[in-house]
Amino acid sequence: MPNNTRGFELRGRQRERDTIDRLLRDVHDGRSHVLVLRGEPGAGKTALLDYLIERSPAGRVTRTAGVEPESEIAYAALQQLCAPLLGRLERLPEPQRAALATAFGLTPGDPPEGLLVGLAVLGLFAEAAAEQPLVCVVDDVQWVDRMSEVILTFVARRLDAESVALVFASRSPGDEQVLSGLPELRVEGLPDAEARALLDSVLTGPVDARVRDRIVAETRGNPLALLELPQGLTPAELAFGFGPQSATPLVSRVEEGFQRRIAALPADTRRLLVTAAVEPVGDVTLLWRALERLGVSPDAVAPAEAAGLVEFGTRVRFRHPLVRSAAWRSADAAELREVHRALAEVTDPGQDPDRRAWHRAHAAVGPDEEVASELERSADRALARGGRAAAASFLERATELTADPGRRATLALAAAHAHFAAGAPAQVPGLLAAAELGPLDPLQRAGVERLRAQVAFVLNPGRTAGPPLLAAARRLEALDLAAARETYLSALGAAVYAGRLGGGDLRRAAEAARAVPAGEDPAGLLLAGLAAWSLDGYAPAAPLLRRALDALTADEDLGLLWLAGPVAHEVWQDEIWHRLTEQAVGFARATGALSLLPTALVFRAGALLFEGRFADASDLLDEVGALGRATGLAVHPSASLALAAHRGRELPALELIEATVKDADARDEGRLLGLAGYAKAALFNGLGRYPAALEAARQAVEHEDLAVFNWTLGELIEAAVRSGEPAVASQARERLAGRTAAAETDWARGVQAVADALAGPPEQAEEHYREAVERLSATRIRLPLARARLLYGEWLRRDNRRGDARGQLRAAHDAFTAMGAEGFAERAGRELAATGETVRQRTLGAREELTSQEAQIARLAVSGRTNPEIGAVLFLSPRTVEWHLRKVFIKLGIGSRRELAAALRGR
Template identity: 50%
Template sequence: MAAAPILQGRRHERERLDQALLRVEDGESAVLVLRGEAGAGKTTLLRYLEERASGCRIARITGVESELDLPFAALHQLCAPVLASAATLPEPQRQAIDVAFGNASGAAPGKLVLGLAVLSLLAEAAEERPLVCLVDDAQWLDVATRQVLGFVARRLHAESVLLVFAVREPGQDTLLTGLPELTGLPELTVDGLAEEDARALLTATTPGLLDARVADRIVAETRGNPLALLELSHSGRAELLGGFALPSVGTGALQERYEQRIRALPEPTRLLLLLAAADPTGDAALFWRAAQALGLGAEQAVPAQEAQLVEIGGNVRFRHPLVRSAAYAAGDPEARRAVHRALAGASESGGDRRRRVWHLAAAATGPDERLAAELADVAEGAESRGGIAAAAALLRRSAELTIDPGLKIERTLAASRAALDAGDFASVLAMLARAEALPVDDLQSARIYLIRGLTDRAAHSGREAPAALLRAAERLEPLDGSLARHTLLDAWSAALVAGRLAVPGGDLPAVSAATPPLNGTPTAADHLLDGLAALITAGTEAGRPSLREAVTGFLADAVPADLWLRYGVLVANAALSLWDYEGWEAANARHADLARAGGALVPLINALNVRRVIALWRGDVTYARELGLEESTVKEATGTRRASYGDFFLLAYQGRAAQALPLLTEAAAEASARGEGLGLYFTERATALLHLGLGHYAEATAAAEQAASGDLGPFTAQALPDLVEAAVRSGATATAETALARLGTYTAGSDLEWGLGLQARARALVSHGGEADRSYAEAVERLSRTRLRFELARTRLVYGEWLRRERSRVAARQQLKQAYEEFIAMGADGFAERARHELLATGEKVRKRTADTADDLTPQEEQVARMARDGRTNAEIGAELYISARTVEWHLRKVFGKLGITSRRELRDAPLRPPRRMR
C-alpha cells in the first residue's frame, strides 16, 4: 500500500481552506486562489481539501501546457460531469454551452452568456450537495477558460460552490506571466515551509541518520520548498546521510542558466563560489579559513552576492541547491582539487578529522596508500557512531585510493557490506564487480558470493536466495567456520521468507539439517543458529534452551551492533517461538533503534515489518499506521520489494471484505511472483482473521488451513489457534482437534502466559461443560497478564459466545461487552460487529456503528472530540486550538456523523481511540 502524501505544517493554510469549506457546507459560496512557486505544495493542499470535503461533490481539473491554444478545453473537462443539467438552462445559455463544447454549430458564444451558463450549471450541480471545484496549474488553462472561470468566481454567492485555483507564481526563473483573469479574487500565498516544518519533512522522507549541518543548509537553500526537499531526500541521500558526496554536475535548463551566470563572474569570485559549493556544511568560519588559504577575501564575494547567487553571513547559503551544483560544475578539475585542499586544511584547524580526510581524498590525483588507510580508519569510527551511509562512502573512496590489491579487495568488500545495509543496492553490485576483477583468494571469492546473495535477498526476497546462501555457507565452512555459521543464519532467514516457495534444497528443513556441530564456546549467535535449527529438525522443546540463551545473550548487550542489524529479526522470531512477548518486543525495539540510529535501511525495513505486527497485537492501530508510513518511505528509498505484513492485518482488523479481499488477493499474487512464501502465509492468516471477524467460518477455515500448512516455526504456531476457532465454528471438529494437538507441540514445556493462554482457549473451544468453562476462564486469566489486547479481546468474545449458548446471559454480557469495547478501541470493526450481534442476543442494547469508524477521525477531529467530551465549550476549544468556534462546531458535526451520534451527551459514551502508546 502506498504511503499517504506528506503534508507537513501548513496550519494557517489548512485553516483557511477549512474555513472556506465550512462556508460552503453552510450554504454559502467561496473562492480562493493559491499562489506560490513550483513545488511550494499547492497541489498537496488541494489534495488535503479534497480529503476534507468527503461529503461534497468534487470536480477537479489540471491545466495542461499543451492545451493552452485549445479554447474551452479545460472548461469542458470541469463541466463534463454536470452537463446533463444543461437541458434545464435557458435557451441562450444552453446554446452557448453546446457551441462552446462542440455539440452544436453556430457563432462563437458571448463570454457573458457562457459565463452565466457555467455559473448556472455549477449551481444546479450543488443543489443536491455542496460542490468543490479544484483547479490545479491554472497558469496552463486556456485563456477562454480562465476568462469564464474568473467571471464565475466573481459571481458566486450562495450556491454552495467552492472554487479553488492553484497558480504558479511568475518569477525570474520561469516564463510565466500573471493571470489578470484571477486578479482581485481572495488569495492565499503558499510560501516555503517554516524552518522547523521543513526540517521535519526532510527527516521524515530521508530514512537514515541525517547530518544536521547539511540538513540545515539544504533547508535554507530550498527556502522550505517541499518539492525541492522531497527531490533531495530521494536523489541526494548520500550527501544528506553524512555529507560525504560531491555536488551533482548534471545538466538541466535551470542549472545551465545558473552556470552561465556564474561563468560571467570574475575568476576569483567563481573560485570563491566553487569553494562554497565544495563544502556541504555551509560553515562560514570554515569557509573563510579556506578562502584565506586561497588568497580570497570578502571583496571577491561581492559580485556573487549582488547577483543574488549566494548569501554569506553566519552560514554560507546558495539561493537554490542548483546554484551549488552549477558552481561546482563551472570549476575545472584543478580548481576543484585546490578548494578541497584548502577545505582540508581549514577542517584540520577546526578539529573535524573525517571532513579533513574526505576533502584530502577529493583532492587526490591518484592512488595514495596513506590516505586510503586514514579513510578506512575514520570510516570505522563513522560506522561505530551509527553512520552506515557515511562509512560506505568513506570506504568506497578508500578502496579507490588503495594500491595493495589485497587491501583494495578487503576495503571494497567492507564498502559493499556497508552500502548493503544502507540500501544502496546498485553501488553494492558495482563494487562487487570491481572486486571480482581483482586477484581474489578463495575466501574473498566466497565472501563476494555471500554479499551478492544477501543483496539479492534484501532487494527481491526470492525463492532462490536460501539455496544460494546455503551454498555460500558450504564454501565458507572450510575457510572461516564462524562466518559460515553466520551465513547459515542468513540462509535460515531467507528460507523462512521463501517458505513453501523455496527451491528444492533451500527450504527450512534443508537449511536446518545443514547446520554443523559447534566447536568451541558458543556465542549468542551460535545459540541462535542451533536453537532455530533444532526448532525445525527436533521440535520446539528441543530448540527452547538454545533459543532462550540466544535471546538473553542478545538483549544483554553482549553482541556487536552489526550482528544485531543482521539477525535482529531472527532474535525476535526466537522470542516468538518461546511465546515470550516481552522478549519479542524488546528484541524488535532494539533492532529498530539500532537500524534507525545507524541509517541501516535494509535492517530497518525488516524491523519495521515486525514492529507493526507487534503494535497491532498490542491493539495500537494508530502507531501501526505511523510505522507503515515510515516503512513505505524506507522501501521507496531503497527500492525494496517486500510485503508489508502489518498492512494485511490492518485490512483484517477493519473487517471490510469488499475492500480487503481484492487487496489481499493481489498481495498474495505479488508474494508468489517474488517467491515470498512468508508473504503468502500472512495474506492467508489475515484472510482467516478477516473471515473470523465477519463470522464467515467456512472461509476462515480454508484460509487458516493454508496458513497452518507446512512448518514455519513460530508462524505456524500462531496460525493454529485461528484454525481451531474457525474449524469449531464451521463444524469441522476433527480438523479442530488435530490443530489443537499440533498447537500442543509448540506450547509444550512453555511456562509463559501467551502460549498457555492460547492453548487454554483452543482447548476450551473443543471442550464441553465444566471443562470448557474452566479452560475459557484460564485463557482469560492468563492473557489478562499479558499486553496482547487483541488476543484477550478474542478470548472474551468466544467465551461470551459460549456462555450465551449455555444460557449464562449475565456472565456472557460481561465478557462480550468488554470484548466489544476493546475491538472498537482497536479499530477491529469486523470482530466488533460479531461481538455486537452476540450482545444483542443477550438482550443488551448496543448502538450499531456507521461505516465510518473512530479510526476515521482526523487528528484534529479526535482532539476536538476529546475536549468536547471533557466539557469544554466551543469557544474554549477554539481558543486553545487557534480556530474559530464555528470551525469547532463544524468539526463536531463531522465527528457526530462519523460516530453515528447526534449530541455532546452521546459523545461521552462514544468509543474513541485510547491515548497512546507503545514506543
C-alpha cells in the same frame, strides 16, 4: 528573474507569495510549517526563498544550500543550517547534545545513530523558536549530502507546534523522491503576459514578433531562461528569426549560455569562477588565499560581477546554481586538479581535515598512497560521526588512489561494507568485484561472499537470498566459526521467511547448520533450535527454542529480533515476547538504532495487539510508517495485517491482504502468504463469514510457517466447526495438540482448551471453555481471552443458558469494544441481543474524541513521563508535546495532569 527580491516585485507569483505569507502567519501564531518548492532550474525557487527571507523578521532566519562538490561530506548542509543555533546546544538533554556535537565533529564520542541526531536537531529548532519564530531555508536539496537529507526529512515530519518554518527548494523533474510526502508547492513558468513582459525588459533592439513568441514558447515561462536565452542570439536572429530551432533541453541551453558568457571573460576571471565553483561553502577568505596561490588578483572579480554571474560579500554567491555548474564544466581536468590543489594547500588540516583530504584526492593525477591514507583517516572520522555514506565515499576514492593490489582490495572491501552499512546496497557489488581482483586471504574472500549474499538478502529477502548465504557460511566455517554460525542463522532465517516458495532450501540450510559445532551464545542456540525445528519437528525443537529465547537478555543480541519474535510465538511464550519487544524498542530509542527500531516497533505492535492494546499498537505502526517514509527503510507487514484483520473493517483489510499477497509473490517470500491467509481467516471469523474463513485458513495451513501455523490452526478449527466441517476441525485440533503439549505454557494450554471445547467431545465442552478462560486470564494475551469468552458465551446461548451466556458475552463485547475489534464486537453484540439483552452502542461526544497521537501522549503522561521524555519516545519536541496535552485537557474537560488518569478511565 534576479535572485534578490529587494527593490523589485516578483512577477506573476501572486499564488506563491500568498502561500509564503500564510506560512509566515502560521509560524507567527505558534504553528510549525513545512514546504517544499519544486520546479525546474531557473523557475524562480531561489527568488521565492529570498522573498520568504525578506518577509521574515531579522535575526530569525538560518539558511543553507546543497552544493554538488559537498554532497559526499556527512552533515555538511545540516551543520551549516544549525551553526547559528549551536549556542542553545546546552539546553538539549545530554544524549541528544552529545549526538549532535559528535555528528558535527565538535567533540569526540561514539558514532551517533541518525534518530538521536534527528531528535537533537528537532530540539535545537524548538529551543531557538521558543525565543522567536524560526525560519530555516534549504536550497538545492538535490545536492544536499545524504545524512543531512535524512535528518531534515525526519525533522520535517515531526514539526508541529514549535513556531518553525522549514522550507526547501528542489529540482524537478528527476528529484521527486527527495523529501517525498511533504507539503509541496510547484513553481511553474510565468503566465504568458508576465513572461512577455520579463522578456521585453531585457531585449535592447528590434525583435521579430515570431521570435518573441518562439522564445516564450520554448522557455515555457521559465524566468531564468527568458533572461538568458536572448543573450545567446545574434541581432539578426532576434530581428528576423534567422537560425535553426534547437533540440537541446532548455536547462542545457541556459547552462551553455552561461558557459559562453564565462568563456568571454578574461582568463583570471574565468579561473576565479572555477575556484569559487569548486570551493563549496563560499568562504571568501579561503577563496582569496587559494586565488593568491593561483596567481589571480582581486581585480579579476569586477568582470564577473559586471556580467551578473556572481556576488562577493561576506560569502561568495553565484547568481544561480547553473552558473556554478557552468563554471565548473568550463574547466578542463588539468585546471580542476590545479584548483583543488590550491584549495587543499590553504585548507587548515587541523580545522577541516576532511575537506582538505577531499581536495587533495581530486588534485591527484595518479595513485597517491599519502592521500589514500589521509582519506582513510577521513573515513574513520566520518564513521565516528555516524556518517557512513561519507565514509564509503572516502574509502572508495582511497581505493582509486592506491596502487598496491592488496591494499587496494582491502580498501575496496571496506568501502563496500561502509556502503552496505549506509543503506546503499546497490553500490556494493561493483566494489566487491574490484576487491576480488586483488590478493585476498581466505577470510577476506569469505567476507566478500558473505557481504554479497547479505546484499542479495536486503534487496530481495525471498528464496534467492538463502543459497548465497548458505554458501558464504560454508566458506566461513573453517575460518571464523562465530561468523559462520551467524551466517548460517541468516541463511536459515532467509529460508524460514521464503517458506513454501523456498523449495528445499530450509532443509539444506538446517542440515548444514546442524553440522557446525554448537555455540552457547544466543545466535548459536537459536541456530540449533531452528535446525531442530526444521529437521526433527516441533516437540524436539521446543525446549531448544525456549533455551535460546532465555539467553536473549543483552541489548547487543536484539539484532536477532527478526527471528526471535516469531520463535517466541512459535513456543507460546507471552512473557518472553513482551520482554523482548519492550526491551528492543527501549534500546533502539535510547541509542537511536535506526537499523533496529522499525523491526522493534513492528514486533512490539504485534505484542500489544495480542494484549488487546490496539490503540498503542496503531500508534507504533504510525511511527513505523513515518520512519519508513523518512528513511526509505522497508517495513514488515505482519503487525499491520493482524491489526487490520482484528479491527474487522473488511475493505481496507482485504486491500492490505491482497497487496501483501502480490508483494510475497514478487519477492518469493512464502511466509507472507501464510500471514495473509491467517489475516483473512481472522477477519472473516470476526465478521461471522465462516466458509470464507475456512477456505483461507485451509490454504494457509498447508505449510507450517514459523508462528503463523499456530495462529492459523486456531482460526481453522473455529471456522470448520461453524461451517459444519467437524472432521476438518478434529484433524486440526490434533495437529495443534502436538504443539501445545510441548510448549507447556498457559497461553498454549488455553488455546488448546478452546480447540478442545470446539472440536472435542461435546460433553466436555464447558469444562474446556472454563479452563480456556482460566488459563488465558493468567497471561498477558487479552485478545485470545476475549475470543474464548465469546465462544463460551455463544455455546451457552445455544445450550439455552441465556443468563450464563450474558456474562461471558458482555465481558467479550466490552473487551472487543474497548480494543477496537469492531468485527468481533458486532458478533458479540448480535449474540447478546439474541439473549434478550439490549446492547448499548458506545458513543463518544466531540469533547472526548482524541486523535491517536493525543491518546498516546496522554497515556505516556499518565505513566509519569515528563514532556521531554514523552518527546524522546515519540520523536516530538517538548513544545509539541505540551501543545497536544493542552488540547487533550480541553477535550477531556480537565485542567491538569493529575486528572488525566481518571478522565481516561472514564472514557
